[in-house]
Amino acid sequence: xxxxxTVYRDPDGVTSISLDAPDEPAALRHxxxxxxSVLSAQQSGGRLFGTASGGAFPLLLVSHELLALLRAxxxxxxxxxxLAEKEQVRATKALLDRILAEVKAGKPLSLxxxxxxGAFPALYxxxx
Numbered sequence: 001x002x003x004x005x006t007v008y009r010d011p012d013g014v015t016s017i018s019l020d021a022p023d024e025p026a027a028l029r030h031x032x033x034x035x036x037s038v039l040s041a042q043q044s045g046g047r048l049f050g051t052a053s054g055g056a057f058p059l060l061l062v063s064h065e066l067l068a069l070l071r072a073x074x075x076x077x078x079x080x081x082x083l084a085e086k087e088q089v090r091a092t093k094a095l096l097d098r099i100l101a102e103v104k105a106g107k108p109l110s111l112x113x114x115x116x117x118g119a120f121p122a123l124y125x126x127x128x
Contacts, residue, residue, distance in 0.1 A: 004016060004043075005017050005031055009036045019121075066080070084096035098112075110128040113128060
């Protein structure tokens with residue numbers, strides 16, 4: 001689940017962050033591990049992240065498939081292209097096509113994901 005937390009951390013001050021966690025206590029623990037003091041928390045949706053049409057994007061599945069294709073020797077463009085070609089859900093395919101266009105334009109994958117505000121959690125982008 002996605003949680004929106006209002007937090008405080010020196011020297012950042014008060015800010016809002018979004019975290020993915022199975023429940024609110026896990027989100028609070030995760031924020032504390034990152035050095036934040038949580039001022040408030042609320043669940044902001046039941047999906048890990050959404051597509052433009054609001055449907056759930058299979059982040060875990062796509063991540064595993066992408067990793068398998070990369071380990072099999074495909075380069076990033078070929079791997080994302082393969083995922084987009086086999087995808088049958090229109091909204092998921094559209095998002096993969098947008099990622100593919102960004103990567104083909106020479107952007108690193110993390111910047112391609114960042115170019116889609118709200119589509120991917122910041123923590124996920126930071127791990128790329």
